[in-house]
Amino acid sequence: MALSTEESGRLAALLGGQAERVTTRWTEIVTSSLRGRLSQAELRRQVEDLHRAIVATGQHGEIDLASENAAELRAALTELSRGRARQGFSATETTISIFALKDVLAELVQEAGGATALHDFVAFSKLVDEMGLFTFESFVRTRESLIADQAEQLLELSTPVVKLWEGVVAVPLVGTLDSARAQVVMERLLQTLVDTGSPYAIIDITGVPAVDTQVAQHILKTVVAARLMGADCIISGIRPQIAQTIVALGIEFGDIATKASLADALRHVLRLSGVETARRQPRRGV
Amino acid sequence: MERVPILKIGDILLVSIQLDMSDQTAVQLQEDLAERIVDTGCHGVIIDITALDIVDSFVGRMLSTIASISKVLDAETVVVGMRPAVAITLVELGLSLNGIRTALNVERGMELIAAAHADELDYQLDDDPDAETASS
8 A cells, every 4th residue: 555666756746846835725625624613823733744744754765654654644643633532523524634635636636747647646545545544543542542531530530438427438329330330339438448447338329320130239249348347338328219129129138237318327327336316406597 | 387476465365367377377376276265264356367468268267267166265256457359359259257257457356345245244144133133
């Protein structure tokens, strides 16, 4: 797929000879497709970078995207697609910036004419296609890493362990509990138990939309692990539908205490640990 | 051969396992502990496994055996300081330490033994009318 040395030379000459005109035309075509979402000056800068990279690579000899010579070109393409992916452009809007070069080349080759015109244009087209594909790939890679980062952040955000009372910690679970999250919750809860020396933990599942056998299994494992370490777990926040599901699925919580609300669970724990709560005359506002 | 030291604190014997257990050390520990319980008349044994990275079925069985021996000699056994990773592994493997009481740290373990011992004393007092009249 690589361009031969003569072809590369002709391409470099074609693009380098009328640099100003090429970049202007190229920028024009791209601008119309992006509908003003990127400033003219920025676009022009990106196009000029690409143009410079192609010409520089062409002067070195044959252009092969996978070769050592094309490192600068690859870097320019990666830079462009990464920027577009982060700014939220679509894949089409990103790759069209590359494919626009084809239109420019068609005009140039037509003007130059000569015996090799058709052959050259086909070869140049192939190179542009390759560059487009490369851009698309790195666009997808950037998007994927963005998604992975977000998933990780979500995991961090969604599993806090809070201290409710001296010796009582609570985990308010929000969202679906899959294996990966259950593992994180379990590890964080057990580590907090060790760090704070709390003998009681409350797992609140008010925010869990559905409890199936797998979710129940994860919760049970956490409770058993906490018991092995010498702490007691209470499950709270069981909504009416969830209670029905649990019974329908035949899930057995055994001798694990389950409470309807977090308040009930806290009261239960306080009674177990011997803390007395009493109601006093409420203070009236002045 | 390496030996696991047994420390006496008040009414409690503290065993802190700091080395990888082998068959010999385990047997030696069981013998030493049984002897110390009889000698001192302690009512509680705390086994600290904070330093253990791995608790397999062998260590689990050893802990169960020690708990059973102590029970026969009227001493309560509490295993303390199990690491989260160890607990998760035990649960994943489906191993449960049957008949062993656990606590988060040595302090909680001592509270647990004190509470269990107090319960027992109450129970004995309630059970024995002579003791009650003697005390009143």
